[in-house]
Amino acid sequence: MSVHSPTSERPHSPPRSAVGVLPDQRTAVDKALVLLKSLADQDGEIGVSELARRSGLTKSTTFRLLGILQRNDMVERVGSDYRLGARLFDIGDRVYGPVSAQLRERLLPHLADLYVLTQETVHLAVLRDTDIVYVNKIHGHRATRCPSRIGARLPAYCTAVGKALLAFDHDAAEAAVLAGLPRLTEYTITDPATFRAELGHIRRTGIAYDRQEAAHGLTCVAVPIMGPAGRPVAAFSVAGADHRFDKARFAPALRRVAYEATRAVAALARAQQATALI
Known part of the structure; x- marks a missing residue:
């Protein structure tokens, strides 16, 4: 007679990502555009935490995307806050x-x-x-x-x-x-x-x-x-x-x-x- 462990009869639990909140299906470009729109709706500068809240992104994702946008002059950093960058205004002139x-x-x-x-x-x-x-x-x-x-x-x-x-x-x-x-x-x-x-x-x-x-x-x-x-x-x-x-x-x-x-x-x-x- 084989002896089974008590846990061997337990049903397989779904991965954590499948329980509750569905994974974010937006691409990195989608998320970057959401950040730019959130900045455009703000008069003045705004912090990472508030940007993440408004955009529905994690703080780490928000910070990473802001870094990419900053390197491309799409946003500017002012202390610990951010605002739209000068390059966007140049693009806007051409619209x-x-x-x-x-x-x-x-x-x-x-x-x-x-x-x-x-x-x-x-x-x-x-x-x-x-x-x-x-x-x-x-x-x-x-x-x-x-x-x-x-x-x-x-x-x-x-x-x-x-x-x-x-x-x-x-x-x-x-x-x-x-x-x-x-x-x-x-x-x-x-x-x-x-x-x-x-x-x-x-x-x-x-x-x-x-x-x-x-x-x-x-x-x-x-x-x-x-x-x-x-x-x-x-x-x-x-x-x-x-x-x-x-x-x-x-x-x-x-x-x-x-x-x-x-x-x-x-x-x-x-x-x-x-x-x-x-």
């Missing part, structure tokens, strides 16, 4: 081609003029499909919660810069309406007829407003910057906290700066045409 980069460079002095005149947060944005992309921003002295960041996209229909651009671009405006006008706040214009009437008013006055339509407590006023073909190429806006923001007060400054910016855009177009003929 929409040299036109946006040239516009940003040419219009920066005018954006600075607008800031000096208002002392509020000011933006430069362009239209991409039915979204707006912020290509430059100068922060005002009085902090205001604002979803805008350089390189960020927001729906055009609920922002002042977006409405300023859609008002003079019929095809883009109709595409925005057909895509739907989801409610971001209780002030968002979601009715197509009301939205089209709003754009008509903007065409008549040249001024667009965001009355807490994109974010609670935030009010903006914007003007388009027209190109040589009579179509807008970008828009300026001034943003501030709704409880203290006098929208009408900034309209003259916006019109004045937009006029000078339009002249600068025309000069840029003439220079580009001259270069093409050489």
Whole structure:
């Protein structure tokens, strides 16, 4: 008679990785991109532990991937924290081609003029499909919660810069309406007829407003910057906290700066045409 050990009759236990939490199926590239997105959502620097928590990664994996990204200038280390690296900004300049980069460079002095005149947060944005992309921003002295960041996209229909651009671009405006006008706040214009009437008013006055339509407590006023073909190429806006923001007060400054910016855009177009003929 053979003698069996008591443990020999026990069923085989599954490996620890098969019990409870499933293994992470994401590739290293997926995980690195998640880290970059988490850094992009952060104003300023952030530590490894918090990055790991937000990304759903282990701390050791987070630290290893950050090292790789740092060696490639995609992130920068500040003490024990991290932020996006300069190389990403160089890549971002190429996302929409040299036109946006040239516009940003040419219009920066005018954006600075607008800031000096208002002392509020000011933006430069362009239209991409039915979204707006912020290509430059100068922060005002009085902090205001604002979803805008350089390189960020927001729906055009609920922002002042977006409405300023859609008002003079019929095809883009109709595409925005057909895509739907989801409610971001209780002030968002979601009715197509009301939205089209709003754009008509903007065409008549040249001024667009965001009355807490994109974010609670935030009010903006914007003007388009027209190109040589009579179509807008970008828009300026001034943003501030709704409880203290006098929208009408900034309209003259916006019109004045937009006029000078339009002249600068025309000069840029003439220079580009001259270069093409050489």
